[in-house]
Amino acid sequence: MNLHRYPELVDRLAAEFVIGTLRGGARRRLQRYADHDPAIRRALQDWERRLAPMAELGPAATPPTRVWQAIEEQLGFAARRQLESRAAEAARPTPPALPERRPWFESLSFWRGWAIGVTALAAIAFVLVVRSILPLSPTQPTPPTVAQQPENEISHVAVLDNKEAQAVMLISWDAVHAKVKLHRLTDAAPPAGRSMQLWGLPVNGHPVSLGVMPDHGDATMPAGEQQPQQYPVLAVSIEPSGGSPNPDGPTGPVVFTGKLLPVS
Amino acid sequence: MQKLSNIAAHAITHLSMTANPQELTPETLVALLERVAGEDASALRELYDVASPKLFGLALRILSKPEWAEEVLQDSFVNIWRFAGDYRRGLSAPMTWMSAIVRNRAFDHLRRVNATETEWSDTLDDLVASGDPTPEELSSMSAEARQLARCMETLEPAQRQAVALAYLRDQSHSEIAEVLTVPLGTVKSWIRRGLQKLKTCLGGV
Numbered sequence: 001m002n003l004h005r006y007p008e009l010v011d012r013l014a015a016e017f018v019i020g021t022l023r024g025g026a027r028r029r030l031q032r033y034a035d036h037d038p039a040i041r042r043a044l045q046d047w048e049r050r051l052a053p054m055a056e057l058g059p060a061a062t063p064p065t066r067v068w069q070a071i072e073e074q075l076g077f078a079a080r081r082q083l084e085s086r087a088a089e090a091a092r093p094t095p096p097a098l099p100e101r102r103p104w105f106e107s108l109s110f111w112r113g114w115a116i117g118v119t120a121l122a123a124i125a126f127v128l129v130v131r132s133i134l135p136l137s138p139t140q141p142t143p144p145t146v147a148q149q150p151e152n153e154i155s156h157v158a159v160l161d162n163k164e165a166q167a168v169m170l171i172s173w174d175a176v177h178a179k180v181k182l183h184r185l186t187d188a189a190p191p192a193g194r195s196m197q198l199w200g201l202p203v204n205g206h207p208v209s210l211g212v213m214p215d216h217g218d219a220t221m222p223a224g225e226q227q228p229q230q231y232p233v234l235a236v237s238i239e240p241s242g243g244s245p246n247p248d249g250p251t252g253p254v255v256f257t258g259k260l261l262p263v264s
Numbered sequence: 265m266q267k268l269s270n271i272a273a274h275a276i277t278h279l280s281m282t283a284n285p286q287e288l289t290p291e292t293l294v295a296l297l298e299r300v301a302g303e304d305a306s307a308l309r310e311l312y313d314v315a316s317p318k319l320f321g322l323a324l325r326i327l328s329k330p331e332w333a334e335e336v337l338q339d340s341f342v343n344i345w346r347f348a349g350d351y352r353r354g355l356s357a358p359m360t361w362m363s364a365i366v367r368n369r370a371f372d373h374l375r376r377v378n379a380t381e382t383e384w385s386d387t388l389d390d391l392v393a394s395g396d397p398t399p400e401e402l403s404s405m406s407a408e409a410r411q412l413a414r415c416m417e418t419l420e421p422a423q424r425q426a427v428a429l430a431y432l433r434d435q436s437h438s439e440i441a442e443v444l445t446v447p448l449g450t451v452k453s454w455i456r457r458g459l460q461k462l463k464t465c466l467g468g469v
Binding site for chain 2: 011015023052055057058062064067070077
């Protein structure tokens with residue numbers, strides 16, 4: 001059938017196609033004609049344009065806040081948003097720290113975002129320093145034998161800052177020997193009867209414990225199966241003595257964070 | 265942390281300011297969509313603040329369950345984020361483009377869920393705005409939507425309902441006949457004549 005002889009029929013079919021009541025074989029047939037016939041395509045487009053604004057008619061309704069949270073989580077830019085709120089915060093004078101209430105201070109996502117922005121420069125500077133001072137490649141006068149593997153194969157470092165953006169800890173990760181080394185830059189110690197716990201924050205999923213730190217001094221902690229590439233950000237939280245009772249994340253406040261960066 | 269509560273209060277004030285319907289002009293939305301296309305996350309937030317009530321209202325009209333509408337709204341904004349670069353202002357108003365995304369996502373959702381679960385709870389009159397839109401509503405609509413709203417008003421209420429059920433709920437002639445408890449032939453002629461009347465009213469559009 002030559003539909004061009006029946007322009008009114010084409011128009012009616014196109015209208016019913018767009019509004020959705022043209023179904024089954026008739027719908028598929030018109031679609032097939034449209035694939036080869038610009039006049040039919042145009043009729044369909046005209047009706048699309050006429051009817052599409054119908055979706056705008058009708059009352060508005062405010063969605064619950066969880067919808068935006070889910071969008072943000074799905075698109076993975078909670079960190080970006082937190083960074084912006086940190087910037088807004090930085091534009092104001094620093095409030096005196098009141099110990100009794102610290103909701104944002106305890107928020108992991110806040111620290112995650114903040115750490116990425118604030119620490120990046122410091123960490124890069126540290127990488128440069130660490131590169132020059134750590135024996136990244138063997139410097140022994142004679143080539144090492146198997147028994148003489150270099151003790152350090154630092155692949156990643158992180159400078160952990162406190163909330164005043166002061167560097168308090170240097171974490172260096174030796175992926176070859178599966179060791180995480182803690183070097184304190186200040187005498188940051190947990191409150192009496194509490195422990196500090198190191199966490200890796202993956203891009204997706206819950207924080208993973210990298211070990212409970214000694215209260216003072218430096219330490220080397222086994223990394224086990226953990227790989228530094230999995231954790232763009234490290235964090236330290238204050239936990240009950242011996243570590244967080246929850247294996248999937250801190251229960252106490254997050255006090256230090258820093259970006260974990262590859263050395264080379 | 266006193267300052268924090270100040271900041272929160274400021275943020276809330278700011279949000280309610282940006283949710284002003286004046287911000288929903290096509291120009292604002294086009295500018296926001298362009299920033300979203302450039303992967304500006306804060307622009308998506310602004311877009312969400314101004315456009316989500318309208319789009320959520322649409323999702324609620326298409327889907328019978330609020331939790332489905334929430335899922336569809338989430339899905340839609342994820343798609344807006346991903347496809348904002350495909351938006352062409354010459355082809356459709358920004359609100360029309362976003363509404364089409366919501367409608368398509370909602371229809372996909374309807375096809376996925378068991379049809380027997382679907383049960384419309386709201387009144388049919390809510391499907392499309394009836395009566396005179398308030399000045400706020402008018403300012404938040406695209407010119408095309410304002411014109412269509414005016415033309416929809418020229419239809420008989422039954423014609424209007426049948427057209428809206430077909431377009432917004434993806435219902436067939438026989439489903440609409442069942443909902444409106446009228447014979448199948450009546451629905452067919454309501455929709456046919458309704459569409460014809462709309463075309464005449466919309467003129468050279």
